[in-house]
Amino acid sequence: xxxxxxxxxxxxxxxxxxxxxxxxxxxxxxxxxxxxxxxxxxxxxxxxxxxxxxxxxxxxxxxxxxxxxxxxxxxxxxxxxxxxxxxxxxxxxxxxxxxxxxxxxxxxxxxxxxx
Amino acid sequence: xxxxxxxxxxxxxxxxxxxxxxxxxxxxxxxxxxxxxxxxxxxxxxxxxxxxxxxxxxxxxxxxxxxxxxxxxxxxxxxxxxxxxxxxxxxxxxxxxxxxxxxxxxx
Numbered sequence: 709x710x711x712x713x714x715x716x717x718x719x720x721x722x723x724x725x726x727x728x729x730x731x732x733x734x735x736x737x738x739x740x741x742x743x744x745x746x747x748x749x750x751x752x753x754x755x756x757x758x759x760x761x762x763x764x765x766x767x768x769x770x771x772x773x774x775x776x777x778x779x780x781x782x783x784x785x786x787x788x789x790x791x792x793x794x795x796x797x798x799x800x801x802x803x804x805x806x807x808x809x810x811x812x813x814x815x816x817x818x819x820x821x822x823x
Numbered sequence: 824x825x826x827x828x829x830x831x832x833x834x835x836x837x838x839x840x841x842x843x844x845x846x847x848x849x850x851x852x853x854x855x856x857x858x859x860x861x862x863x864x865x866x867x868x869x870x871x872x873x874x875x876x877x878x879x880x881x882x883x884x885x886x887x888x889x890x891x892x893x894x895x896x897x898x899x900x901x902x903x904x905x906x907x908x909x910x911x912x913x914x915x916x917x918x919x920x921x922x923x924x925x926x927x928x929x930x
Contacts, residue, residue: 749922806916
């Protein structure tokens with residue numbers, strides 16, 4: 709089966725600019741996640757969707773980060789304005805449901821460098 | 824709050840030697856524990872989960888609730904085991920990762 713697709717793979721922007729990342733989950737997966745992985749750290753959950761509803765966005769810096777999954781399939785994560793500390797890999801992941809028994813599948817990530 | 828600690832950022836062993844990657848967690852309920860692996864230039868993927876009690880690629884991990892640990896073990900390391908390993912915990916729907924251990928298996 710096709711895996712989780714993300715784009716762009718790499719992005720370099722200046723601070724205070726904006727950037728958007730796109731994710732297409734595995735077909736049929738109701739749950740979609742965005743993780744932030746800063747160099748040397750483990751992935752940190754930013755936001756989790758169940759279909760087109762938000763399940764958990766408690767760790768999303770809402771003053772600059774936003775995410776949507778309007779039709780319950782694809783998702784977009786936006787950062788505006790970007791800060792230097794936003795430099796990280798942004799991982800999208802999906803699973804069939806929110807129950808812990810469901811395996812989470814990750815995309816290859818979108819690498820962001822803010823200069 | 825749930826927390827996962829991997830005390831070793833780097834671990835280096837020789838091929839054929841036993842390897843143990845340590846993981847400790849803190850959580851007040853009954854968590855589910857996982858090990859994820861990321862090989863060079865590949866995406867993060869599930870290696871094993873504690874409820875399955877299975878051995879994947881020769882790796883096993885036992886949940887020790889008394890010591891709140893979930894160490895990953897393999898009796899004879901192979902060069903292809905070189906990768907980044909993340910221990911993770913889920914309670915309900917949120918998956919929390921440790922900071923990872925980079926395992927290098929030398930020939």
